[in-house]
Amino acid sequence: MSDFTVSIERLLTQVHHWEERRWSQPAGPVTRAQAVFALAQQLADLGAEAEKTPAREVPFVHAMVLPDQLRVLAADIMAAGPPPELLTRATTAVTETRSAL
Template identity: 55%
Template sequence: MTDFATSVDRLLNQIRVWEQPRWNQDDRAARTFALVQRLADLGADAEGRPRREVPREHDMILPDQVRVLADDLLAAGPESVLVEAAAAVDELRAALNR
C-alpha cells in the first residue's frame, strides 16, 4: 500500500505545478487522463462496481482527479490491485520524464 501512495505522491509533486503549455507537450494530458481512467477502473473492479467513463475535464484538474481516485483506491483496493496501480503510476512518471 505504501508503494502506491508513494508513487502517487511523487507523480503529483511532478505534475501539480504544470501550467497549460506543459500539459500540451508530448500528449502529457492524454497520458495522465489514461492513468485517471485506469485508476477508476481498478477501483471499480476492487469494489465490485461496473466500470464507468471518467469525465474528461480541463487539463489543470488532472492532478486532483489522480488524487481523488488514488485515495479511493487506497481505501478499497486489495494489495494486488495496489501493486498494479503503482506500476501504472510509475510507468506514467517514467514516460513523462523522457
C-alpha cells in the same frame, strides 16, 4: 505508507504546478495530458474493481484538473481496501506514466 501512495504522491508533486503549455508537450505518441488522463481512467477502473462495482468513465474536464482527479481516484482505491495485487498494478501504472512524462 504503501508503494502506491508513494508513487501517486511523487507523480502529483511532479505535475501539480504545470501550466497548460507543459500539459500539451509530448509524452511519447500522446501529450502529457493524454497520458495522465489515460492513467486516471486506469485508476478509475482499478478502483471499481476494488469496490466490486461497474467501471465508470472518467470525464475529461481540463488538463489543469487532472492532478485533483488523480488524488480522488487514488483515495478511492485506498478506501476500498484493495488486495496487494491490485495495488501492485496501480503502482505499476503510475510509475510507467511518470516515466513517460
